[in-house]
Amino acid sequence: MENSILKSKRTKEVDINKPKLTAKEFKRQWILVVISAVYVIYGVIFYYLPLFGWIIAFQNFIYAKGIGGSKWVGLDKFKFLFKDKKFLMVIRNTFCMGALNLIFSTVMAIVFAILLNEVKNRFFKKSIQTISYLPHFLSWIIVVAIVHDALTSTGIINDLLMRFGILKQPYQYLGDPKLFWGIVVISNLWKETGWNAIIYLAAITSIDPCLYESASIDGAGRFQKMLYVTLPGLRPTIMILLLMNIGNVLNAGFELQYLLGNGLVQNVSRTIDIYVLDWAMDARNMDYSLGTAAGIFKTVVSMSFIVIANYIAKKRGDERLF
Amino acid sequence: MKTKKIVSLVLGSMLAVSSLAACSTGNPGDTTATTGGDTPAVTDGGKQVVDFTMFAAMSGKEKAEGNDIMEIIAEKTGVRVKETWLTGQDAGEAIGSIIASGKLPDLIDGGDGSVTLYQNGLLVAWDPYLEKYPNLKELYSEEEWDKFRMDDGHIYWANVFGNSYNNTATPTGVNGEAFWIQNRVLEWGGYPKIETLDQYFDLLERYAAANPTLPDGTPVIPYTCLCEDWKYFCLENAPMFLDGYPNDGCVIVNIDAGMDNPKVVDYNTTDTAKMYFKKLNEEYAKGAIDPDFATQTYDEYIAKLSTGRVLGLCDQYWDFAYNIMGPFASPLTAEDGSTFRLDEIGCDYVPLGLTAKAGMAQQWNSYGDELNQSSGCAVTTSCKDPDLAFEFLSRLLDQDIHNLRFWGIEGEDYLVDENGLFYRTEEMRENWKSDSFKAKHTCEYSYCPQWQGMSRDGINRMMPGEQPSEFILSLAAPLQKTFEAYGVGTYTDFLGSAKVQTGPWYPLWSWSNNLSSDTAGGVAWKDMGEVKHYWLPTVVMSSDFEGDWANYMDAYNAVNPQAFLSEAQAEVDARLATAKSFGWTAPTN
Numbered sequence: 012m013e014n015s016i017l018k019s020k021r022t023k024e025v026d027i028n029k030p031k032l033t034a035k036e037f038k039r040q041w042i043l044v045v046i047s048a049v050y051v052i053y054g055v056i057f058y059y060l061p062l063f064g065w066i067i068a069f070q071n072f073i074y075a076k077g078i079g080g081s082k083w084v085g086l087d088k089f090k091f092l093f094k095d096k097k098f099l100m101v102i103r104n105t106f107c108m109g110a111l112n113l114i115f116s117t118v119m120a121i122v123f124a125i126l127l128n129e130v131k132n133r134f135f136k137k138s139i140q141t142i143s144y145l146p147h148f149l150s151w152i153i154v155v156a157i158v159h160d161a162l163t164s165t166g167i168i169n170d171l172l173m174r175f176g177i178l179k180q181p182y183q184y185l186g187d188p189k190l191f192w193g194i195v196v197i198s199n200l201w202k203e204t205g206w207n208a209i210i211y212l213a214a215i216t217s218i219d220p221c222l223y224e225s226a227s228i229d230g231a232g233r234f235q236k237m238l239y240v241t242l243p244g245l246r247p248t249i250m251i252l253l254l255m256n257i258g259n260v261l262n263a264g265f266e267l268q269y270l271l272g273n274g275l276v277q278n279v280s281r282t283i284d285i286y287v288l289d290w291a292m293d294a295r296n297m298d299y300s301l302g303t304a305a306g307i308f309k310t311v312v313s314m315s316f317i318v319i320a321n322y323i324a325k326k327r328g329d330e331r332l333f
Numbered sequence: 334m335k336t337k338k339i340v341s342l343v344l345g346s347m348l349a350v351s352s353l354a355a356c357s358t359g360n361p362g363d364t365t366a367t368t369g370g371d372t373p374a375v376t377d378g379g380k381q382v383v384d385f386t387m388f389a390a391m392s393g394k395e396k397a398e399g400n401d402i403m404e405i406i407a408e409k410t411g412v413r414v415k416e417t418w419l420t421g422q423d424a425g426e427a428i429g430s431i432i433a434s435g436k437l438p439d440l441i442d443g444g445d446g447s448v449t450l451y452q453n454g455l456l457v458a459w460d461p462y463l464e465k466y467p468n469l470k471e472l473y474s475e476e477e478w479d480k481f482r483m484d485d486g487h488i489y490w491a492n493v494f495g496n497s498y499n500n501t502a503t504p505t506g507v508n509g510e511a512f513w514i515q516n517r518v519l520e521w522g523g524y525p526k527i528e529t530l531d532q533y534f535d536l537l538e539r540y541a542a543a544n545p546t547l548p549d550g551t552p553v554i555p556y557t558c559l560c561e562d563w564k565y566f567c568l569e570n571a572p573m574f575l576d577g578y579p580n581d582g583c584v585i586v587n588i589d590a591g592m593d594n595p596k597v598v599d600y601n602t603t604d605t606a607k608m609y610f611k612k613l614n615e616e617y618a619k620g621a622i623d624p625d626f627a628t629q630t631y632d633e634y635i636a637k638l639s640t641g642r643v644l645g646l647c648d649q650y651w652d653f654a655y656n657i658m659g660p661f662a663s664p665l666t667a668e669d670g671s672t673f674r675l676d677e678i679g680c681d682y683v684p685l686g687l688t689a690k691a692g693m694a695q696q697w698n699s700y701g702d703e704l705n706q707s708s709g710c711a712v713t714t715s716c717k718d719p720d721l722a723f724e725f726l727s728r729l730l731d732q733d734i735h736n737l738r739f740w741g742i743e744g745e746d747y748l749v750d751e752n753g754l755f756y757r758t759e760e761m762r763e764n765w766k767s768d769s770f771k772a773k774h775t776c777e778y779s780y781c782p783q784w785q786g787m788s789r790d791g792i793n794r795m796m797p798g799e800q801p802s803e804f805i806l807s808l809a810a811p812l813q814k815t816f817e818a819y820g821v822g823t824y825t826d827f828l829g830s831a832k833v834q835t836g837p838w839y840p841l842w843s844w845s846n847n848l849s850s851d852t853a854g855g856v857a858w859k860d861m862g863e864v865k866h867y868w869l870p871t872v873v874m875s876s877d878f879e880g881d882w883a884n885y886m887d888a889y890n891a892v893n894p895q896a897f898l899s900e901a902q903a904e905v906d907a908r909l910a911t912a913k914s915f916g917w918t919a920p921t922n
Binding site for chain 1: 421424425426428429430432433443445446448449450452453454560561565624625627628629630633847848849850863865866867869870871874
């Protein structure tokens with residue numbers, strides 16, 4: 012933390028570590044320039060050139076006529092979007108599910124990593140770690156099939172609750188709009204917690220053991236060491252990951268909600284991505300322009316989230332992205 | 334140092350190039366996979382065979398590599414077609430992504446996405462080829478072909494189903510909708526006459542109470558109902574049939590004022606609709622309806638039916654029957670260790686034409702050919718040799734190849750008696766029920782042009798399922814017994830729909846299926862669907878039916894169904910006017 016404050020101060024003065032861009036310097040580093048140029052070109056071609064397609068959001072785009080032949084409609088598509096109650100609804104759903112996912116997955120991953128770190132038996136620790144991150148490699152369609160199966164009237168959840176006498180009749184979890192976001196969050200946790208914890212586990216190993224030793228000498232117990240040594244040691248990692256993930260809040264998911272949704276929960280299950288699919292890719296609507304407009308909206312909001320979060324982190328003197 | 338630098342540069346660029354290549358190979362690689370690339374391959378006979386690809390926006394089963402009959406047809410026609418089907422998504426989404434990716438197959442049945450394919454200029458017009466290949470032209474009359482014409486005056490596809498050779502329909506099956514019931518339930522009940530929902534559910538409940546499990550211990554479910562995505566018709570359109578109307582699909586067309594004065598009526602708000610959902614609500618409360626009906630996926634639904642535990646359901650035949658034939662004909666182990674087969678213990682479904690009141694005439698089944706001009710088999714602009722594609726489609730209608738497709742190889746899949754009548758042995762019939770056998774042996778090209786009815790020899794039917802002698806033998810013993818008990822010979826007779834001439838606008842779903850959101854009526858149609866997807870299962874599961882029904886009606890009326898109904902009325906009037914211009918007159922009786 013101390014370090015980063017120093018750094019930010021120093022950038023205002025002349026940075027002696029940063030060489031000037033001269034022909035000589037360029038020649039000296041030509042090999043690095045060539046290597047990085049390949050990636051810059053790659054990035055331009057695959058990330059920036061496609062942005063050219065954004066202009067169809069301002070047209071009534073028809074595939075057969077192409078960008079050149081389609082009619083320009085200005086901001087009509089955006090106006091339609093913000094007048095469409097369903098779009099406002101999918102924004103709410105996306106944002107809420109994204110935020111819930113972000114909060115719970117971050118907290119759970121940290122707690123899991125710290126707890127796992129406390130396990131002393133090496134074999135046990137490794138097995139738990141491996142088992143917990145395996146679901147990450149399953150595709151959503153498999154996870155959804157498992158979730159669906161577990162939550163039907165004859166599924167394991169209803170079965171257990173009825174055996175213990177907590178429920179008299181099977182409950183329709185998948186048909187209850189109030190439970191949908193919870194099911195999404197829990198499915199996400201089941202699938203990703205182990206994987207997300209890996210990076211925190213790695214960060215924990217880089218904490219200086221001297222800190223633990225001196226904490227012990229000062230009389231800190233196991234729990235206090237977690238609280239006063241491990242957690243502060245993780246702070247930079249947490250901040251960076253949080254910043255990166257805030258940009259992903261609106262990527263709350265597509266497959267999970269799409270596959271798990273049904274008529275009864277449609278008002279809480281549909282996300283921006285599903286809305287885009289419905290309008291842009293469905294042959295009965297085929298409104299690429301509207302889909303693109305919704306996509307632009309999502310990108311702009313995500314960008315501003317990152318910039319704002321980064322600004323706050325900068326103000327507070329925490330780790331930040333840029 | 335220098336060599337180290339060069340090595341690292343080479344490695345670096347290799348990495349970069351390979352990651353680029355990984356992205357770009359997607360294109361040429363995939364094109365050959367999906368468009369077939371028209372690569373000629375040499376068969377054993379030394380003849381050049383062209384490989385085409387075909388996508389049908391329906392669920393289906395892929396054929397195995399080197400399928401026997403596919404190879405024979407390839408040798409005869411010089412064309413082999415690799416068929417692919419929907420995998421999880423619905424037709425609209427699949428066609429949408431095919432258009433967006435620009436990777437079209439050579440042949441396509443776009444289902445609900447057909448019009449979009451045309452609007453994007455991706456289909457080849459049939460017109461010049463119709464003159465060249467009489468087999469294709471023969472499929473429809475001038476008037477019928479005219480119905481396929483798009484707004485530019487050309488024909489881009491031909492629907493392949495429900496089309497009888499020489500217009501002599503000889504149906505045995507019911508491909509459409511009905512309340513289906515396992516024939517063992519009817520047998521147990523002493524073969525009663527079931528006409529109303531009350532009688533139907535009463536029998537299902539009593540049977541389930543007396544026979545709660547199958548021989549293998551699986552508990553029975555008296556009734557289930559699919560309501561996933563567009564297949565929620567299983568739940569929503571029964572009121573139309575219960576009132577005695579045919580499957581116009583989106584509305585009732587009332588002809589009380591004469592057939593030349595049709596009037597569109599909304600079946601969602603009729604008294605019958607309320608009565609039907611109230612009945613479902615009561616049955617749900619009693620536990621007679623599958624508690625998972627509202628959230629089950631199509632796959633779960635089929636899995637459920639395949640176990641034989643569902644006694645009754647409302648669905649269209651094609652939507653479930655083909656998928657459960659295999660499992661019903663496979664041996665299972667009972668709790669006592671013996672083996673049994675679901676079709677042999679009477680689990681096969683028979684159709685019931687229920688009505689709102691007993692004694693009403695019903696039109697669950699419509700006789701005669703049903704022309705659906707909204708989708709069909711088409712050739713895409715990606716096809717490198719459209720002439721060959723049309724020649725192939727035409728050759729498929731030649732009697733010898735048509736027989737290969739649906740009857741199989743003579744001597745192997747069917748035999749011919751001294752009168753020229755085709756027949757099958759028990760083993761052959763069993764083979765043609767087996768999914769694995771069909772994958773490696775049979776090749777129907779089921780979404781390419783085909784005929785029903787009497788074949789060109791005047792002795793045999795185009796389809797084995799319509800051959801009367803074959804049909805009755807293809808039924809499992811308990812089903813034959815049930816047919817006998819009711820004194821009927823076919824599913825069609827069993828359902829016993831009234832023989833009524835349908836209006837020239839029929840079926841109207843061929844219009845509503847393709848409705849886009851460009852008009853007020855189209856938007857209303859989309860919204861009505863969303864409202865019904867939420868409210869119909871809700872009212873069925875509700876503990877306060879009257880209250881929720883009122884809420885449903887409020888929500889329904891709020892999305893302006895009137896806009897949709899007026900467009901439906903306009904379409905009916907337009908179709909009537911077209912028919913009149915071809916000399917159609919209202920039947921006098």
